[in-house]
Amino acid sequence: MDRRKFIKTGAILTGSIVLGVPRILGKETTFPDLVMVKNGQPAEMARKALDMLGGISRFIAKGDSVLLKPNLSWDHAPEYAATTNPELVAEVVRQCYQAGAKNVIILDNTCNDARRSYDNCKIPELAGKAGAEVRFVRDNQFVDTPIPGGTQLKSWLIHQEVFNCDKLISMPILKHHWVGLTSGFKNMMGLIGGNRGRIHRPYAESIVDLNRVIVPNLTIIDAFRILRRNGPSGGNLKDVEQLSTILAGTDRVLVDAWAAKIFGIDPQTLDYLKLAHSAGMGQIDINKYQPVVYSFKA
C-alpha cells in the first residue's frame, strides 16, 4: 500500500464513520410514521414534515430513481386548489436530490389536456427548476399488470415508470369529490391508463384494487389550500379554503383517514378506507393513531 492509497482509504473510512454512525444510531431512535405540520409556507412545511419523519433519507437511498406523483390533472392555476401546490412539490424534489436520488420523475395522466394542465399548475415550472424530470404520459407507456388479490379488477394498464422507479412518493391535494373527498388512494388514478371512468363502478373496490399494486413509500398530502366544493375540477376561488396544513406518513390508509378528519369527514364513512383497512393496507382508527403535530405559529 503506497502512501497515496493509504490516505485515500483512510479518508474514505473516516468519512463513512462520521457520516454513517449517526445514521446507524438514527435507525435505533424511532421516528413517527405520521406527522402534521401547520401554519407555514408550503416549502418550509415540507421540510419540517420530512425532518420530523426522520429526514428524506429514511425513504430515499443514494442512487434511487424516484417517481413523484403530485396532482397535475386540471387546467387551473395553483390558487384554485385543483392541483398540488407547486412549491411543496419543488421542495420535495430538492430534498430527494439532497438524499442522493439519481433522478426524480414527475408525471400524471391528466383529465384536462396534458399541456394545458402542466402549464397552468406550475409544477413543471417550479419542480423543473429543482431538477425534476417532468414527463408527459403516453398511451404506449402503460403495461397491462395483473392485480393479485383484486376483487373488482383482475388487471389494469399501469404506467411503466411505477415498476421502473425505486421509490414512489404520492403527493395528492386534498379536494372535495362526489365520494366525499379525493386524496392519496385516488391520486394513483393518475398512473393508470385505459378507460379510467370504468374504475368508478364500484368505486371503493376498484380504487383499493389499484392500490394493491401501486404502493407509495411515502404519502404527502397537500392541504395548504383545499377545495371544499365542486371538486375535483374546481375553478371557483370561493370554493377554496386555506388550511395551511400538510400531512405526511408511511401508512397510506391512516394518512387518508387523517386527511378525511381535517376535511371534516369521519373516515369510517368512507367505503374505500374501510375496505383498504380490512384488506390490511393500513390503520383507519384516527383516535388510536395520532400524528405528531408541529405548528409554525403559536
Place this chain on the structure above:
Amino acid sequence: MKIKPLTFRKTSQIIFFLLFTLTVFQATYPFKPWLPPELFLWLDPLTAITTQIAGHFFDIVFLLALIVLLSPLVFGRAFCGWVCPLGTVIDGCDHIISPKKPKDYRHFRPIKLIILSAVIILAICGIQYAWLFDPLPILWRSMGVIGMTFLFLIVDTTLNGIITVGIFPDTMLNVQDKLSGYLFPVANPDFGGLIAPLIIFLVILGLSRLSRRFWCRYLCPLGALLGLVARFSPLRRIVDAEKCTACGICKHKCKTDAIEPDFLTTTKSECILCLNCQRDCPTDAITYGWRSPRQMANRIDLSRRAFIGTGITALAGAGLLKINKIDPRRTDRLIRPPGALTEDEFLERCIRCGECVRICATSGKCLQISVLETGLEGFLTPLAQFRRGYCEINCNLCGQICPTKAIQPLNVPEKQKTKMGLAIFLKDRCIPYRLNENCIVCEEHCPTPDKAIKVLSREFIDPVTGQKRTINYPYVEESLCIGCGICENKCPLNGEAGVIVVREGEERLQA
C-alpha cells in the same frame, strides 16, 4: 459569378413556402405566434372579395389582400410563380409525375375564369364557395389538418420505435416531450372527416400527370383573378426576334403554356414569370423588361356567351345549394365551435381553411372537418364531435385564429359563458339510471365552477338481493351548462355516451 434570375425565383418560392409552413406550425397551443397563422389568408384577394361580399361585412385586415390583388399591375402573375405556396407544392409534384409529352389543353384556359365568375356570382347570392378552389385555404387545410396529422404520426411512431429498441431512450423521450411542448399535442387527434379534403388535395396534385401546373393553368380562380389584372402589367417577357431561331424550347419549357405559337408573343394573363424560358433559350433571345402596358394587352379568354352561361349555372347552383339546406330537426347534434356566428352568417364567412380544426387538435381535440353532415353548403365546415374530444374550458383559440371571424374572437371569461349546446342524459344508457350503480365520471369532469352536472342521491333496493345502496343519479342544471362536451367525452360507456350534447340552447353570435 452572376446569380441567375431563376435562382431568385426558386429562393423566393422556398422562402414563402417556409413562411407558410411556419404559419401552420404556429397554429398550436400555446398560441404565441410571431407570424399570424391567418396571414396568407388575409393576403388572399379571392377570400377577401368573396367572403366580404357574401357576408356583407368589411374587415380592415383584408386590405392586406390589396397588395396581392394589385401586385400584377407591376409584376404580372409573379405571385403565382414566385409566392403561392400551393404553386410551389405543385412545382415539386411536377418534377415527379408530370408527363414528358403533355397534350395540348389550351382550350381549358377559360375554365378558371368560369370558376372565378361562378364563385363571385355565388358570393353575390350570399353563398361563399370560393374556398373549394381557392389555393391558400386549400393548402392551409391540407397542410394544417392532414399534413400535421401525418407528420405527427411519422415523428411519434419513429420516436416510439427508437425508444422501444432502446437507443438513448431517455434522450428520445425528452425529444418527444419537447416536441409536445412546442409543436404537437401529446396524443394525435382522432380525426374523422379527413378523407374529403385529402381527396381534393390529391386530385390537385394528381392533375400534374396531365401537364405541369395544370391546376394553375386551367382551374385556379385566384390565378384567373390575378391574370385579369396582369393584362395591364408593364413587366413582361421580351423576345429578340433577330436572335430567336424559333426552336420552340421556350414554349416547351413554359410552366403555364403562356407562349403563343409564334414564340414571340406572351399571354400575360397566363405568364407567371417563372423565367424557365429565359434560362433555356439556346440563343439568349429572351429577357424580361418593362414595356408600355398598351402593347400586347390580351383579350379576356372568356366569351360573353360563356360568361352568361356561367352566370346562369352559378345561379342554378346557388339554388341547388340552398335546396340542400338541411332540416333543422336533423341538426340537433351538429355543434359549432364556441363563438360561431349564426348559421347563415357562419356559412357565408367560413372559408374552410381548417385553422380552427388544427389549433383545436392541439388542445381539446373536438373540432372536426365535416363532410356532408350540414349539407352541401356546409361541406368541410368545422363541427364539434364530443366523442372524439371536448372543448377545453380555458381554451378560446379557435376564435382567436379564425381569419374571417366566422368564429368570433372571445376572451376566455366570455368563452366560458358561451353555450355551445346543452348536455342531456340518455337514461337508457347512463350507468346509474340503467344499472343503478354509481358512476358520476361526468360530474367529476364538469368544468363549470358551479358544476352544471349535479347529483341526486337516492336509496336503491336491489330487487334480487334486497340490499340497500345509495346511488348518485346525475342531472343537468340547464342554466349552468355551457355544452363543452367533456361529460360526453369522458363517459366510460363504449359507443354512444350516456350523456350527449345537443344544440338546444346554443348561443350563436351576431356579427
